[in-house]
Amino acid sequence: MRHFCCQHKTFNLRTQIEISQFLQNKLKLIKPVETLTCNVMYKLATRRSLYNAAALKAELTGLQHHGGHFDFNHNLESAKRNAQIVIIGGGLAGLSAAKHLLANGFHSTLVLEATERYGGRINSKRFGDTFCELGAKWVNINGSHDSMYELLRNAEGLTKQLKQPTPVRYVHAAGQGEQSKVPSGMVELIDQLFRDLCRGFKVRDKVKSGGDLHSLDNVMSYFQSESDKLISSSFKHPDEQAMAREIFQSLFKDFSSILGCCLEYVNIQHITTCPLEQETNPIYVPTGLDNIVNALTHDLEKHQLQMGKPVGKIQWKTPTEAQFVGCLDGSLYHADHIISTLPLGVLKNFSAILFKPMLPLDKLQAIHNLGFGNPVKIYLSYKRPISHWLKSNLRPLSPLAQPNPSATNEATDSNPKRSWTRQVVEISQLPSSQHVLEIRVGGGYYDEIEKLPDATLLEQITMLLRRCLSNELVPYPQAMLRSNWNSSACFLGGRPYFSVNSSARDVQCLAAPLGDAEPTLLFAGDATALHGFGTIDGARSSGIREAQRIIDFYHKKHGV
Known part of the structure; x- marks a missing residue:
């Protein structure tokens, strides 16, 4: 064909050359990549993705003709439509970013999720006669329009309930029946004292005075030092002091269970920068918290949320190479902007080989410094209603196991037969169930506990229940469900924390x-x-923040 037609007009040879050069440049930018590395070499498919083809077509047809030549600077709306944005990860951060971008006109947004489900660490499972949460469970009430509470509040037709106060009985794991009850007044007082410690009030006083700063080496040192002072000033009888110390130790394990790590590893800045404000009456969803994630996927077309797409290479912009995301199945996705929501555990293990070029040293150092815990949850289902033998939630009292802070791997403990039940924080009946117990674990050795055989867990938790209740007739559960965040290759852990080597920086x-x-x-x-x-x-x-960063860039670029 001697002439190139566009918008019913015929252009001369000079115009054809301009168009030819434009197409060649575009094709250079999206030329196939030969290899992909993620521990193993994967050969990428040479076929072009339909996603890329549609993007190129949209960009070509959006060219404007002004005064006899092409203007390649699109207006704002055209630029937003054609901007290729790839979001890695279909968890809360990724889905929130996608929804925010789509709502602002960025229709060429794609979410790549490595697993066959979306939601990230919100993971609800039907178990027994109820739904169990292997990850996040509670939603705190606050007024932010971007919060999870707002998302939950706007979810139509979804049952929501407030967490109601439930009786908790502290008992000695050795089993002392009714004699092991702890006065409720003591429990309430210690609980309030511990909440004050978690807010970091004493930390600020110590820093100002400059005294006893050794106790601020880590969170456990701080808790131990301050709790000893509070016990001495609040309780005079030795028996009361001993009981108070055991209650404090139980609360230490409770704090540890939230982060999924030993408190010796946690920087004191964790409770001063982001204190754990546990709300008295948070909201939960009896039919599963993952219901609210559906609201984030409502506007995503099937091709915009692709499941089973583990990423093997993230090529971000260099002067000579195009920017793209490559998956382990060989598919390639051109991207003008890439939003990575990869869990910290994945970044720790694979950031050095995932990103090309390599991430800047300061970012790699930040990834290395931050801690990543592994909260453990265990659910047990019983054939008959558990109210026949359990009248209230239980908190076993036992000395807190002291881990070796110098150990690099919790599973290398010299005593592999150590009883994991010493780390149990609370045994509670789920509020929406008559047959399911939840076991929360704290104190340490989370990775080791996650790897224990099911038979060992079932045997030992039943023995613990029988000792605490002084009842040898407590039955064995008929089924068990437990979390496995650390052994999941797509997460490699559960929750970040400030390690002793990290900071807000x-x-x-x-x-x-x-x-x-x-x-x-x-x-x-x-x-x-x-x-x-x-x-x-x-x-x-964070997902909304990064989506807004892209939106602001385009508005600034086009002078809006």
Whole structure:
């Protein structure tokens, strides 16, 4: 064909050359990549993705003709429509980012999820006569329009309930029946004293005075030092002091169970920068918290949320190479902007080989410094109603096992037969069930506990229940469900925390986008949010934050 036609007009040879050069440049940008590395070499398919083809077509047809030549600077709306945005991860951060981008006109947004389900660490499972949460469970009430509470409040037709106060009985794991009851007044007092410690009030006083700073080496040192002083000043009788010390130890394990790590590993800055404010009456969803995630996927077309797409290579912008995301199945996705919501555990293990070029040293250092815990949850289902033998929730009292802070791997303990039941924080009946118990674990050795055989767990938890209740007739459960975040290759852990080697500066460094003139590689997830660090609110807000960063860039670029 001698002439090129567009909008019913015929153009001369000079115009054809311009168009030819434009197409050649475009094709150079999306030329096939030969290899993909993620521990193993994967050969990428040479076929072009339909996603890329549609993007190129949209960009070509959007060209404007002005004064006899082409103007390749599209207007704002055209630029937003054609901007290729790839979001890695279909958890709260990724889905929140996608929804925010779509609502603002960025229709070429794609979410790649490695697993066959979306929702990230919100994972609800039908078990027994109820739904169990292997990850996040509670939604705190707050007024932020971007919060999980707002998302839950707007979910139509979804039953929501407030957590009601439930009686908890402290008992000695050795089994002392009714004699092991702890006065409720003592429990309430110690609980309030411990809440004050968690808010970091004493930390600020210590820093100002400059005294006893050795107790601020880590959270456990701080808790032990301050609790000893509180016990001495609040209880005079030796028996009361001993009981108070055991209650404090139980609360230490409770705090540890939330983070999924030994408190010796946690920087004191964790409770001063992001204190754990446990709400008295949070909201839960009896039919599963994952219901509210559906609201985030409502506007996503099937091709915009692709499941079973583990990423093997993230090529972010360089002067000579195109930017794209490559999956282990060989598919390639061109991207003008990439939002990574990869869990911190995955970044720790694979960031050095996932990103090309390699991430800047300061970002790699931040990934290395931050801690990543592994909260463990266990659910047991019984054939008959558990109210026949359990009248209230139980908190076993036993000395807190002291881990070796110098150990690099919890599973290398010299005593492999150590009883994991010493780490049990609470045994509780789920509020929406008559047949299911929830076992929360704290104190340490989470990775080891996760790997224990089912038969061992069932045997030992039944023995613990019988000792605590002084009842040899407590039955064995008929089924068990438990979390496995650490052994899941797509998570490699559960919740970030400030390790003794990290600080808030590492969170800010991890959250910083990369790209010279524009944000080409962005980072979201609960480990990138100082406000709500490690929470579902933090994950959601971080996704919206990075989506808004892209939106602001296009508005500024086009002078809006």
